[in-house]
Amino acid sequence: MARHPTVEIVAELDLESRRGGRPRDEAREQAILEAALDLLAEVGYDAMSMEAVAVRARASKATIYRRWGGKAELVAEALKRRSEPLMVEPEDTGCLRGDLMSVVTTMLENMTGIDGGLMCGLATAVRADADLGRALAGKKRDYHERLASLVVSRAQARGELPSSADPRMLFDVAPGVALFHQMRGEPLDAGFAEYLVDRILIPLLRS
Numbered sequence: 001m002a003r004h005p006t007v008e009i010v011a012e013l014d015l016e017s018r019r020g021g022r023p024r025d026e027a028r029e030q031a032i033l034e035a036a037l038d039l040l041a042e043v044g045y046d047a048m049s050m051e052a053v054a055v056r057a058r059a060s061k062a063t064i065y066r067r068w069g070g071k072a073e074l075v076a077e078a079l080k081r082r083s084e085p086l087m088v089e090p091e092d093t094g095c096l097r098g099d100l101m102s103v104v105t106t107m108l109e110n111m112t113g114i115d116g117g118l119m120c121g122l123a124t125a126v127r128a129d130a131d132l133g134r135a136l137a138g139k140k141r142d143y144h145e146r147l148a149s150l151v152v153s154r155a156q157a158r159g160e161l162p163s164s165a166d167p168r169m170l171f172d173v174a175p176g177v178a179l180f181h182q183m184r185g186e187p188l189d190a191g192f193a194e195y196l197v198d199r200i201l202i203p204l205l206r207s
Contacts, residue, residue, distance in 0.1 A: 032057040032064055033078040040075060045125035045132070050074070075122075076135035090147055096155040096205075100197045103151060104174060108188040111178055144171040152205065165205045174201060 035056035039048045050071055054061045068074040091102040126133035148167035155161040177196060182188055 028057075028059060028063065029067065030081075032059055032067075032074075033081055036074050036078045037082065040078075040122075045071075045075065045122055045129075048075075070131070072129060072132040072135045075132065079136065090151055092154060095158070096151070096160040097197060097202065099151045099154060100170075100201055101193060103147065103170075104193045104196055104201070105190075107174065108178060108193055111175075111182060112188050147171075155205075161205055169204050170201065173204060 032053060035053050036048070039052055039056060043052075048071065050061055050064055053059075053074070054064055057064075064074065068077060090099055090106075093099050093102060122132070122136065126136065145167070148170040151170065152161060152165050152167040156163060156165065174196060177200060178188060178192075181192060186192065
């Protein structure tokens with residue numbers, strides 16, 4: 001007969017306490033992160049609990065809390081791990097518009113997948129959970145700053161942007177506009193990408 005997940009969790013917790021802990025297990029850690037994302041998509045951030053993640057991942061709460069201090073930190077790490085393979089250097093197309101279209105197209109493709117549904121739900125959750133907002137912002141900030149600085153510096157070297165252009169404007173504005181557009185039920189398609197680049201981002205960077 002298969003053991004109930006709760007029984008396995010209790011047994012694991014007892015074993016770990018007698019052993020005095022054990023080395024970090026990458027496979028178990030990944031299972032926990034995947035369980036967190038699954039639950040986040042199914043029930044939303046507010047209804048998601050560390051207990052439910054433990055049951056879904058067949059892990060103990062002690063294991064989870066040794067690695068992550070709370071739900072906000074766990075969710076932020078899960079989203080970071082999922083997005084890391086997508087964090088690549090932007091294409092150098094030879095012009096500002098082309099570079100921005102490349103960046104925006106990739107961003108919108110990510111948002112139309114599981115990340116879009118997750119982020120729509122998290123957009124509401126961060127209003128009531130400041131820790132979640134800080135955790136989510138911190139996970140991608142460095143990458144976004146490097147990406148935006150590269151795009152803007154290339155354009156400045158070509159003479160397409162003034163030296164005063166602020167790279168931070170790119171990711172301060174683009175994700176929010178796209179998320180609001182998506183939450184209204186509008187498609188994040190090629191037409192919207194062109195609108196975002198031509199009507200918002202380029203004028204903003206040149207202003």
